[in-house]
Amino acid sequence: MRFNPLAADARWQQVWDERQTFRADDASPKPKSYVLEMFPYPSGRIHMGHVRNYTMGDVLARFRRMRGMEVLHPMGWDAFGMPAENAAMERKVHPGSWTRANIEAMKAQLKRLGFALDWSRELATCEPDYYGHEQSLFIDLYEAGLVYRKESAVNWDPVDQTVLANEQVIDGKGWRSGALVEKRKLSQWFLKITDFADDLLAGLGTLDQWPDKVRLMQENWIGKSRGMRITFHFVGRPGGFEVFSTRPDTIYGASFTAIAADHPIAQELATHSPQLQAFIEECKRTGTAAADIETAEKKGFDTGLRVTHPLDPNLHLPLYVANFVLMEYGTGAVMGVPAHDQRDLDFARKYDLPVVRVVAPDGDHGEIGTEAYTGPGRLVNSHFLNGMEVEEAKAAVIARAQHEHWGKGTTVWRLRDWGVSRQRYWGTPIPFIHCEGCGVVPVPKSQLPVTLPDDVSFDIPGNPLDRHPTWKHVDCPKCGKPARRETDTLDTFVDSSWYFIRFASQPGDRPFDRATAESWLPVGQYIGGVEHAILHLLYARFWTRALQRVGLIDVKEPFTGLFTQGMVTHETYKAPDGRWLAPDEVEKRDGRLVIVETGEAATPGRVEKMSKSKRNTVDPGPIVDQYGADAVRWFMLSDSPPERDLPWSESGIEGAWRFVNRLWRQIDGIEDAEGEDRELDRKLHKTIAGVAEDVESLGFNKAVAKLYELTGAIEKAKPSASRANAIRTIVRLVAPMVPHLAEEGWAKLGQDGLVADAAWPDVDPALLVDDEVTIAVQINGKLRDTLTVAKGTDRATLETLALAAPNVVRQLDGAVPKKVIVVPDRLVNLVA
């Protein structure tokens, strides 16, 4: 009987559903395990990347259940965001109905793949019973001083008509629209992520189950720089300014100072100087796009002002306004030390400023040419610092500055506070009211959720909430006078910063129950794309800490284990005229790639991430209908290590389908027989142990290879009790990966209950060791022969046997080895 995946998939999916097999029990006495994949944005259809992501999590979840754990494996929807508004504009549908229809469609697709999910905990961030609790948490953070409003220059996307976070500006362009971002002054809501900068950085050190790459990216993003602030005073007029430097040791090498174009002093000077005004305008035009920066020359405008060197009152340095100094970083002012900073050197050469070496490595005290020296060494030309190492000199300068009150040691961060205001409709309304008399007033919690109005229009750009006729007109909760509701909504990254807590516990009257949430958290294994390495993961780490600070939960790091999976890729194809061709538009004829319709030759391109623009996507839907869920799941786990890219191929899925059938034939053809097959018993137990280890470490491709080997061994073995046992056992071993086939086989073999509820097979440790081993015999490290001996054969015997091996005798030709290296159970190396 052939395996019928369509019937089997539907049958068992229904059984799991009816029996609520994968419902997580908060009250279970079993050890708990929280397995989570990053929840999807409901774009309308799942793609291969989702399939791969959720299959990995599913295998781990099912495996841990079999190992006796109570597993929480939930699914939900990151349902707010701009695509819904774009759809509303293009198709005249309401963002809500568009989103909810997408959720239904994608949910059906996920169910079709047989994922072991606890659907009773499903949530969508666009529903008031989610975002209302988010509003409540936001108010809690506000009351704890972690939320504030600030009039600030923001990144304004002129196409999407919204403010973007720094993280959403890529090369000076909006991450979605690609439009050149402008600077605008607006009153914005901010979250004080910088309050936690030090702790977020230190916490990375505890995340030993995260990829090094992600920790490093976060570390760079937080960007801690130790240095000092130094005050410079003007010559001949009062006042001055502070600069920030990470190299205070080089202070005697300073030959100029520079401030940003938007520095207050520059602004003030510009009011009396049209030339400076023009220069400032020019700086602004240069923009922040990467291409501009690459080509932009270091330019400065000499203000004519001079400042006094803090350590030498007779030394006066010029003050420039310079295009390379950023107001947003440090103090918006720098001291220029050309000898030891490349940028300063370029600037100094251009404006003919002195270049004085103050750090010299051993044996090189020469002139600085075109390259600044940034390495280690001892201080020279630096008075009291001469002879000190760099670090020693930094400390000495800071100590002296603090004593003389012209500077102090300080730390500067690259990380900025998180701007969460969005002038958009489809997001969580920020629960505040602006009153002329009372100022900014939080909406009383009894009035939450602040829900979005349904009657909105998208025919003109801008924020529909702001132009809604009635929504924003409310009375002040404090004084009762007419007031204005906040019309900004929250960045959707706020929604995804706590959904994993709501999954763990979702009471109706508050965001979560502390004890229940703490019983599941932190997430033991979190799986998702590396594209979230910085934003989502950093925000979630911050939000969790913020909730801890306000006393709502005692968890600091939300995700103990993080795994970032590779992408699903596919070959690309091009027509002779250069346009991209979809996979189903080409075929192989006589070994040549041609266009199906016309027979013209097509050119295969690189294997790349599946994308609409390259037209190399493969929709999982029809594939699942053709081969069944198990073959698709098996292929997703095979061959490529999960952290690397997986090349999708027609032959690959065919191969997976063949294996599913091969397994089925094995189960279907089981023969009960007498007798032991020691060899097969060993193979079985090694596989049980090996697969368990591989799955737990997410080495799915290795587990798959081991299961192929076992299958091959069973096929080759003669009927015996061992063989029948191996077949019964392999059903459990493959159950996490191909669950439908496993249930079908489990039932066919007459086992009780569901294989989903079965225990992982026990390992007999005695069967993990071989009693015979193959020993390599090398001469000068080169393999010449092998020996098969009993495990544990002693050194002397191995040496004797090796010397007697035919190939060895011939090679040595009577010579006596100078040295013999024996590694028991491994090899003998004869050094001639």
Next chain:
RNA sequence: GCCCCCUUGGCGAAAUUGGUAGACGCACGGCACUUAAAAUGCCGAGCCUUCGGGCGUCCCGGUUCGAGUCCGGGAGGGGGCACCA
């Protein structure tokens, strides 16, 4: 520019602490079964070879009895950050 990662057959890849490189899969070739095809099964396969062996894990060098694995230098590919003081 700075920081990080990767590189093993035609392809995806495996390989405890340095110890038989290429398991397993895909593609390929041969054979069997079949009227035929599909499906299935069996066999083969890193490259070269005078059949003794030689060469092989991006390249060059080093450490070692022994290096895919460790160290130094370089090349190619990918990723992150980016006038960050």
